[in-house]
Amino acid sequence: EVQLMQSGGEVKKPGESLRISCKGSGYTFATYWIGWVRQVPGKGLEWMGIIYPGDSFGRYSPSFQGQVTVSVDQSISTAYLHWSSLKASDTAMYYCARGARGRAGAGSFDSWGQGTLVTVSS
Amino acid sequence: DIQMTQSPSTLSASVGDRVTITCRASQSITSWLAWFQQKPGKAPKLLIDKASNLESGVPSTFSGSASGTEFTLTISSLQPEDFATYYCQQYKSYPWTFGQGTKVEIK
Numbered sequence: 532e533v534q535l536m537q538s539g540g541e542v543k544k545p546g547e548s549l550r551i552s553c554k555g556s557g558y559t560f561a562t563y564w565i566g567w568v569r570q571v572p573g574k575g576l577e578w579m580g581i582i583y584p585g586d587s588f589g590r591y592s593p594s595f596q597g598q599v600t601v602s603v604d605q606s607i608s609t610a611y612l613h614w615s616s617l618k619a620s621d622t623a624m625y626y627c628a629r630g631a632r633g634r635a636g637a638g639s640f641d642s643w644g645q646g647t648l649v650t651v652s653s
Numbered sequence: 654d655i656q657m658t659q660s661p662s663t664l665s666a667s668v669g670d671r672v673t674i675t676c677r678a679s680q681s682i683t684s685w686l687a688w689f690q691q692k693p694g695k696a697p698k699l700l701i702d703k704a705s706n707l708e709s710g711v712p713s714t715f716s717g718s719a720s721g722t723e724f725t726l727t728i729s730s731l732q733p734e735d736f737a738t739y740y741c742q743q744y745k746s747y748p749w750t751f752g753q754g755t756k757v758e759i760k
Contacts, residue, residue, distance in 0.1 A: 581747075
């Protein structure tokens with residue numbers, strides 16, 4: 532069974548750094564894209580970026596480029612989303628999701644993590 | 654960026670109704686469109702991929718279709734468990750983009 536297990540909720544102060552994680556199991560982690568999606572409470576879904584674990588090739592939404600960094604550690608089948616300096620406006624639920632198989636694969640997100648709630652408040 | 658315009662934003666319907674949600678892309682995305690269902694407090698769930706391919710385990714009351722840049726999600730007979738918010742998403746080109754969502758409420 533494909534599973535994506537995300538790290539627990541976080542409460543941080545503005546200016547702090549944060550890394551949340553997403554561990555894949557039940558499939559070959561290196562060969563499927565992993566994406567990140569933001570959802571501000573009460574609002575819609577926003578696509579943040581995507582990474583191919585096999586070679587760490589990634590793409591970002593312009594809205595999030597330079598604000599976050601997506602990375603992976605293939606050895607432990609885990610993807611990460613990192614902020615170097617959080618803002619109050621980063622308060623949201625963050626989901627990881629599995630994309631297509633293969634570097635040239637095409638497909639949307641067929642499995643999702645449970646979400647990580649990040650709260651940024653002074 | 655490709656804009657996805659989804660309508661309506663809210664829809665009130667009764668059990669057994671036929672429901673249609675529309676998503677229009679700002680440019681051609683061929684069939685690279687997915688539909689998701691999200692229930693409160695839960696992660697989204699993929700219903701339909703490549704505009705009309707029903708995901709395994711999704712009831713056949715759900716269907717998707719495409720005509721040019723207009724895409725439709727149809728629920729042929731609304732069930733109690735279908736009351737949720739639905740999103741379209743294009744994955745033709747980066748950045749992938751979602752529609753604004755359609756909340757299906759009980760009438």
